[in-house]
Structure formats: C-alpha cells, structure tokens
Amino acid sequence: MAPPGRTIAQLWVAGIVVGIWLLVRRWLSFFPAKMSMLQVPHGMDAYLRWAKAQAEAHWADPTKQHMTLLMGNEAGDLDSAASAIALSYVMNHEPRYFMERYGLPPSVYVPVIQTPRTQLTYRRENLHVYQMIHTTPEALLCVDDLGDISSSRFGTTANVSLGLVDHPRLSAAWGDKDRRVDVIVDHHEDDGSHPEAKLRAIRSPSADPVGSAASLVAYLISQAQGGRALPTEVADLLLSAIVLDTRNLKMQPSGKATDVDVQAYAYLRPHSSFGPSEVDVRNGRVDTSHTKAWNEDLQRIKNDVSHLDTHGLLSRDLKMTSMSGLRIGLAAVPLSFSSWISGAYRTNAPVDTVREEVAEREWTVWWTQLAGFMRDKGMNMAVVLLSYREAMDGKTKSRRDLALAYFGQARFLEQVASSLEAFGSKRPFHDGVSLELETWKGQRRVPSGKRERNMGIHGHQVSSVPGMTAVVWRQRNTNANRKIVQPALLRVLHHLL
Numbered sequence: 001m002a003p004p005g006r007t008i009a010q011l012w013v014a015g016i017v018v019g020i021w022l023l024v025r026r027w028l029s030f031f032p033a034k035m036s037m038l039q040v041p042h043g044m045d046a047y048l049r050w051a052k053a054q055a056e057a058h059w060a061d062p063t064k065q066h067m068t069l070l071m072g073n074e075a076g077d078l079d080s081a082a083s084a085i086a087l088s089y090v091m092n093h094e095p096r097y098f099m100e101r102y103g104l105p106p107s108v109y110v111p112v113i114q115t116p117r118t119q120l121t122y123r124r125e126n127l128h129v130y131q132m133i134h135t136t137p138e139a140l141l142c143v144d145d146l147g148d149i150s151s152s153r154f155g156t157t158a159n160v161s162l163g164l165v166d167h168p169r170l171s172a173a174w175g176d177k178d179r180r181v182d183v184i185v186d187h188h189e190d191d192g193s194h195p196e197a198k199l200r201a202i203r204s205p206s207a208d209p210v211g212s213a214a215s216l217v218a219y220l221i222s223q224a225q226g227g228r229a230l231p232t233e234v235a236d237l238l239l240s241a242i243v244l245d246t247r248n249l250k251m252q253p254s255g256k257a258t259d260v261d262v263q264a265y266a267y268l269r270p271h272s273s274f275g276p277s278e279v280d281v282r283n284g285r286v287d288t289s290h291t292k293a294w295n296e297d298l299q300r301i302k303n304d305v306s307h308l309d310t311h312g313l314l315s316r317d318l319k320m321t322s323m324s325g326l327r328i329g330l331a332a333v334p335l336s337f338s339s340w341i342s343g344a345y346r347t348n349a350p351v352d353t354v355r356e357e358v359a360e361r362e363w364t365v366w367w368t369q370l371a372g373f374m375r376d377k378g379m380n381m382a383v384v385l386l387s388y389r390e391a392m393d394g395k396t397k398s399r400r401d402l403a404l405a406y407f408g409q410a411r412f413l414e415q416v417a418s419s420l421e422a423f424g425s426k427r428p429f430h431d432g433v434s435l436e437l438e439t440w441k442g443q444r445r446v447p448s449g450k451r452e453r454n455m456g457i458h459g460h461q462v463s464s465v466p467g468m469t470a471v472v473w474r475q476r477n478t479n480a481n482r483k484i485v486q487p488a489l490l491r492v493l494h495h496l497l
Contacts, residue, residue, distance in 0.1 A: 214264070
C-alpha cells in the first residue's frame with residue numbers, strides 16, 4: 001500500500017531516480033578522473049597550470065584519481081618538451097579514445113619537463129616557443145619540483161604511472177621498484193624496455209627512422225581528434241619542434257625528415273598560425289615556405305650558446321645511461337672544439353690561428369673542467385658530441401667532432417675506441433652504421449701551418465687529469481647524431497664487458 005499522500009506512479013518515478021543515481025555513483029567510482037576531465041582548460045597557459053595543480057592535489061590525496069606523469073627525456077630539448085605537453089593535453093581532453101583504443105586506465109596526465117627549473121634558460125629556443133604559445137616557465141612542472149624521484153610516491157602504490165616521450169627507457173634516477181610505464185612514444189632505438197606499456201609507439205632509426213618525436217605525437221593526436229579542430233597553440237608547439245628538429249623538413253639522406261614528419265607537418269599546419277589552411281602533399285613533399293623564417297629564427301637561437309660556460313654547455317643537452325656498473329653521459333654541444341676551448345664562441349671571434357703553447361693551456365683547462373663535470377655527475381665515461389658548420393671553399397659545410405673520456409685503464413679505452421672506429425665496417429659490428437671516425441684536426445692553424453691537433457693527451461692519458469684517458473675524433477658521418485652514436489657505444493660496451 002502506498003504511503004499517505006503519494007501515488008503508485010510517484011513512487012515508481014522516485015524509484016527510477018534513485019536507481020539512476022546509484023548507477024551514476026557506481027560509474028563515477030570506476031572513472032574517478034572523469035569529473036576533473038570535464039573541466040580541463042583549453043588555453044595552453046591555463047592548461048599547464050591546471051595540470052600542475054592536478055599533481056599537487058594527487059599527492060595530497062592519492063586515492064582520488066590515478067595520475068600518469070608524462071615526461072620527455074632528460075636533455076629537455078624542444079622535441080621532448082613539446083611532445084610531453086601536447087600529448088598530455090590531448091590525452092586529458094580525449095580520455096575515452098585512449099582508454100578504448102589502448103586499454104589505458106582512467107587517469108589525469110601531467111607533463112613533466114626533465115630539466116631543473118634553474119636550467120630552463122639553457123635552452124632559449126624553448127623559452128621562445130613558450131612565449132609564442134602564450135605561456136611561461138612558471139606554468140611548467142619541472143623535475144626538481146618533484147623532490148626525490150626515486151621515492152615510493154612515484155610508484156603504483158601511490159596510484160601513479162609513468163609515460164615516456166622522446167626516450168624509450170626510464171632513466172635510472174627514477175628507480176625501478178614499484179614503477180609502471182604505461183606510455184612510450186619515441187624515435188630512438190628500441191631496446192625492448194617496458195614491454196608492458198599499453199601505448200608503445202617506437203620507431204627505431206635503424207629500421208624506420210623519424211626525424212622528430214613530435215611527428216609521432218601528431219599522428220596519435222590526429223587519430224584521437226577524429227577530424228575535429230586542434231587548438232592553435234598545440235599545433236604551433238608541435239610544428240615548432242618538428243621544424244627545429246628537421247631543419248624545416250630537410251629530407252633524408254642529407255637531412256633528418258622522413259615521410260612521417262611530412263604527414264605530421266601537413267596535419268598540423270592547417271591548425272597552426274603559419275600560412276594558409278590548405279597543405280598539398282606531392283611526391284612526399286610539402287611547401288615549407290610558410291615556416292622558413294620561423295625555422296631560421298629557432299635555429300639561430302638554439303645555436304647561440306654564448307651565455308653558457310663549459311658546465312652549462314655540457315649540462316644543456318645531456319643524456320645519462322648505464323651498463324655493467326658504468327655510468328655514461330652523452331652531451332651534445334653545437335660548437336666546434338676550436339671555438340669552445342678558445343672561448344671564441346662567446347664573442348663570435350674568428351678561430352683561424354693559435355700558438356701551440358696557448359692551445360696546450362686551453363686544452364688543459366678544458367680537460368680539467370670536463371673531469372670536474374664527470375665527477376659531479378658520477379660518470380665513469382663521457383661522450384661529447386659536437387656539431388657545427390664550417391666555411392670552406394666558399395661554402396658552409398656540416399661538421400661533427402666526438403670526444404670520449406674515461407676514468408680507468410687506458411687499455412679499456414683503447415678497446416672501446418678501436419671498436420667504434422671499426423663500427424659498421426668490421427666484424428662483429430659490420431652491420432652497424434659507420435661513424436667514419438678519423439684523427440681530429442681543428443679549425444685553427446698552428447705556426448707550422450698545419451691544423452691544430454688535440455692537445456694534452458699522451459698515449460691516451462690526459463696529462464692534466466690523473467686517471468683520465470681520452471680520445472678525440474673528427475666524425476665524417478655528419479648524419480650520425482646521438483640517436484646513432486649511443487646505440488653503437490652501448491653495443492660495443494656490451495661486447496667488451
């Protein structure tokens with residue numbers, strides 16, 4: 001019998017309402033992040049500040065929602081930063097697609113810049129792009145904002161997963177206990193790490209090269225958006241990274257760009273602030289005139305490192321790895337040795353001639369500074385990769401130099417050096433990419449009229465640094481950047497250790 005004042009129909013309606021409410025409550029318990037997803041800002045600066053606030057809220061109460069920290073590599077270049085920011089943006093705005101397509105858990109995705117906040121100024125090109133997309137470094141979540149990244153607050157017990165862009169393996173600094181990697185989007189060599197990642201998109205340079213990780217991110221975004229408009233700031237951010245990394249789509253073999261980069265460019269530019277909305281792809285090429293000036297601007301800013309001393313130059317684009325107890329750092333520097341050790345890069349002075357005793361002193365200082373840097377970072381081995389352009393016969397040509405330094409026995413360094421020199425031509429490394437390493441000769445002329453040779457090394461021993469052995473090369477294969485050199489070195493070390 002119905003209670004007084006209520007009809008059977010009213011009770012029936014009330015029952016339906018209560019039932020719907022119970023279903024909604026249960027649905028929300030399975031999708032704890034859904035409510036926050038509905039409030040994700042669209043403007044880039046507001047979005048980044050929102051994401052940063054989400055991380056702080058998570059650490060205040062980890063049970064409220066699952067969090068995935070999406071990070072670029074520790075070198076912190078524009079490709080890494082743009083890929084982490086843009087992918088997190090779309091994963092937060094289109095959560096259903098990534099849950100259904102890849103089986104990812106409901107989560108809030110927070111981009112992390114793996115550059116200490118105090119070192120953000122080392123990459124002025126990044127700051128220039130941030131300004132373009134109307135945000136500031138203060139909106140970013142940097143690695144040193146996180147505290148001890150090896151702690152349990154970044155593990156599964158704290159309801160946290162990790163995502164990697166522009167690198168295929170979680171660095172040792174994050175620890176390996178209780179860590180879950182759910183996302184990898186990368187264009188470096190696939191070493192098989194984190195096979196459990198639900199979204200695992202890796203294009204190895206040895207098999208299927210891609211110039212920019214941002215191009216892979218752009219592809220994922222294009223699939224998630226399903227033809228919907230992409231915010232201009234997101235398109236500008238990714239397009240800037242692709243243009244900078246590929247020198248405005250300079251195609252292989254003389255450049256780094258591939259068909260994947262072309263397709264990404266064609267997808268992004270109609271959504272960007274560059275040029276007309278129509279992009280015509282013909283014979284695997286597109287018209288890049290609309291980004292030509294922007295590329296030149298970014299390249300100029302990136303290559304101007306006059307504000308950095310040796311410690312800053314080595315820190316600016318550093319990647320760490322390890323093998324069998326060896327801690328190895330690979331630092332990329334956009335200078336020649338002659339310009340660097342002389343300090344000419346700071347004043348744009350010519351590096352034509354030098355007296356031998358002056359060069360000797362300069363090399364002594366440089367080796368001492370490198371040794372101090374290695375000790376600060378806990379390295380046994382350092383690889384310094386230099387890339388620059390040199391005027392010759394009225395033309396400007398690309399150049400690469402490479403230095404290898406090691407704290408340990410000269411015999412081991414000699415084995416590593418001879419293996420790298422044979423890489424790509426002799427067994428057991430005949431199937432690799434040859435670096436074409438030769439005895440280093442600098443840009444400067446000494447009184448004898450010959451080109452400067454590396455100073456301060458006698459029989460691989462560095463005279464000014466006890467216990468350090470080293471070798472310096474001219475690298476004739478100018479297309480072999482760190483994505484090629486690092487796997488080659490690790491393969492050699494694996495063979496020798």
